[in-house]
Amino acid sequence: MHRVAAVIVPPVLSFDVSIPLMVFNSVDRYDVRVCTARPGPVPTVGGPDIVVTDGLDAVEGADTVIAVGSGGEQAPAEVLDAFRTAAGGGARIASLCTGAFVLAQAGLLDGRRATTHWALAEDLATRFPAIDVQPGLLFVEDGGIFTSAGAAAAIDMCLHLVRVDHGAAVANAAARLAVVPPVRPGGQAQFIETPLPPERGLSLADTRAWALARLDRPLALADLAGHARMSVRTLTRRFHAETGQSPLQWLLHRRVDRARELLETTGLSMDQVAGRSGLGSADSLRKHMVARVGLTPTAYRASFTRR
Structure with missing residues (x-):
């Protein structure tokens, strides 16, 4: 079994918490554990608290460790240490949406390409100038570290990880179970670069x-x-x-x-x-x-x- 540890860092969207569970649990070759620095009720943005029972010991021995949440705020020191230790031990490291800030604070993205939700990409680039921020991409892999944009792009990245591990057929089966499109390439734009304004006049x-x-x-x-x-x-x-x-x-x-x-x-x-x-x-x-x-x-x- 491939062990996945999803590290929840408040503030977090409940939807983001569900993404690794939805994707990886649809394949019977993964053992997914959700953990946080302080087990117990975890507040979510605009929603009810969720109860996370596992602490950071779930990261030990995990094959893939994913940062979920943070909203761009400072992550607890013990979370950053856990990611540094996991990366040093050879674990695959990833982040969903604003989880990129956690990896950035841990120093794991220095000198690497990375992405996050387009609305926070400029903030990530300003606060961490050593990172080559790619604001328009769905997800990015650089040196075994994966970062994704928000929401649907995070699903795409998790499906991509399944494809890396087990091939396109298994990844597409997981996509069908989640009722989402097959894996989109990470280089696809987030479709926010040139939004068209509404047409306001009728003379032409x-x-x-x-x-x-x-x-x-x-x-x-x-x-x-x-x-x-x-x-x-x-x-x-x-x-x-x-x-x-x-x-x-x-x-x-x-x-x-x-x-x-x-x-x-x-x-x-x-x-x-x-x-x-x-x-x-x-x-x-x-x-x-x-x-x-x-x-x-x-x-x-x-x-x-x-x-």
């Missing part, structure tokens, strides 16, 4: 609809301005006021959205997807998918196909 709604019906054709600023019956300068100003983007930025986002839809729902080749979405070629499709989504078209299709 007809022109936007016209452009959406012609994404597979070349469209220039002059074409959009001609349909709207206004100058390019006026079009650009109004477009930004209504969408928060320039006309060409908006058009590129819509083309990538169309490409994502085609990748999810069809078996078209990459060149065909690029052509129908107006991105030109498979190389161009790949470049824009990686820039916008953080995944190649092939990886995106493998993760999100609904066919």
Whole structure:
């Protein structure tokens, strides 16, 4: 049995506590123990207390030790010592969401790539400049230490650990039991880098609809301005006021959205997807998918196909 010790560090979300239990207990090859520095009732953020009966002795002899919680606050000294000892003894070390701060405080992330929830990534980088913080990734592995972003990304990382231990078939079976998608690559973006603002105006709604019906054709600023019956300068100003983007930025986002839809729902080749979405070629499709989504078209299709 592979022993997993999930070390709870308040403040913590009850959902985060459930993640290692849900994923690893779905595979009959793991022995999962939840522990904390001070056994007993542990407060959760916005929820009821949970009772943790095991102390840090559960970390001794564990094959994988996971930091869960902290909210970015200072962890108890005995917790940091437990992680240092586990890492020194060859245990696999991981963190869920803000658990990265625990590993950072223990000095285990110095000189390594790591991630955490995007909302706290800047704080992690500021407080621990020796860490190469990757704010847009789902999870990161560097030198046998794994860190993840929040919530669903933490599930992805735990499933990835199952895949590392027992292969894709076992990991996918665990994903099906948890009713979540198959393992997503850690390099996938957290999808928070370029959120689109809501469209606030209607004066160019007809022109936007016209452009959406012609994404597979070349469209220039002059074409959009001609349909709207206004100058390019006026079009650009109004477009930004209504969408928060320039006309060409908006058009590129819509083309990538169309490409994502085609990748999810069809078996078209990459060149065909690029052509129908107006991105030109498979190389161009790949470049824009990686820039916008953080995944190649092939990886995106493998993760999100609904066919």
